[in-house]
Amino acid sequence: MTCAAAAVIVSRLADPAAHAQVPAAAVDLGPGQSQAALMREQPVPDAAPTPAWEEERGVEAYFRNWFRRVALAQSEQPGWVAALVAPPPFLVEQMRYDQYIEHLGNDASVQNFGVNKGLQLIPDTTEEIDINIPPYQQRQNKNPATGFGDWQFALFKQRLLSAGPNDGNYVLSGWITATAPIGASKFTNHVFFVNPNIGGGKGFGDFDIQATFGPSIPTSQSHLYGTSLVSNLVFQYRFEKVIWPEVEFNWTDWLNGTQHGGSNQVLMTVGAVLGKFTIHDRFGVALGVGYQFPLTPAFRTEPALLPVYQRNWIVSLRTPF
Incomplete structure (x- = not known):
């Protein structure tokens, strides 16, 4: 991994709010919510026409869309919490x-x-x-x-x-x-x-x-x-x-x-x-x-x-x- 790529990773994880660009409707993952279709339809909020966020490529795009991807993953599974001892069978972040x-x-x-x-x-x-x-x-x-x-x-x-x-x-x-x-x-x-x-x-x-x-x-x-x-x-x-x-x-x-x-x-x-x-x-x-x-x-x-x-x-x- 190059120094530039490492800097991108650190900046995204250190200040996710500045880079995630997640619509408010996509980040509320309370139990009972299902919004997979909505997440897939959301375009990248740029002024110029761009492809859907899921089709973006590259290291910077990967980390810019990290929380969108997590929100989509969690909307397509139950909204339970991980148990105290048993490993959770669903995805957890x-x-x-x-x-x-x-x-x-x-x-x-x-x-x-x-x-x-x-x-x-x-x-x-x-x-x-x-x-x-x-x-x-x-x-x-x-x-x-x-x-x-x-x-x-x-x-x-x-x-x-x-x-x-x-x-x-x-x-x-x-x-x-x-x-x-x-x-x-x-x-x-x-x-x-x-x-x-x-x-x-x-x-x-x-x-x-x-x-x-x-x-x-x-x-x-x-x-x-x-x-x-x-x-x-x-x-x-x-x-x-x-x-x-x-x-x-x-x-x-x-x-x-x-x-x-x-x-x-x-x-x-x-x-x-x-x-x-x-x-x-x-x-x-x-x-x-x-x-x-x-x-x-x-x-x-x-x-x-x-x-x-x-x-x-x-x-x-x-x-x-």
């Missing part, structure tokens, strides 16, 4: 910071700062790319330790099917993540993991159901860690437009491996997300809080600790844009 306060069955407690969240972007009308920061963890009470955990450095999502709130209110997507073993010795698995996933959801008025499923596959030492199947089921409701109470079931089934092979774990998460509260134009803030606890199995320490914790307090701060 926001900054996200999560924190877990975990209490383990062996009397240790772990604080997880970041939880592999970060910048979530919609570079195209059917795609999402996440740029995450590695989590920082602090263990207390038993075997104290601090340091970074393994880093989920890559996420690419492709939306396959979708319809806006007034056109069917459903979504189906596939995505893949990769996790690198960069963590401190007390927090790393020492191997890379690859996680292909598929997820979808259907809305019924203010109520929606979301589900995701995918394997977690180690690239080496599979005899130790094994392959696990990770599933999530979310029941979510919208109350007074900005209150989203939810119940989640987070299930992991280890198919093999000496640590957990043949075991399964089911966690239940209850909580709510408040927002989005608009700050300026497209920019807003949302806050989620939740409590997670195991339903099964019974506590054990050998051959490895299971369930992974006895209770977990969750805080999630998002800044959608």
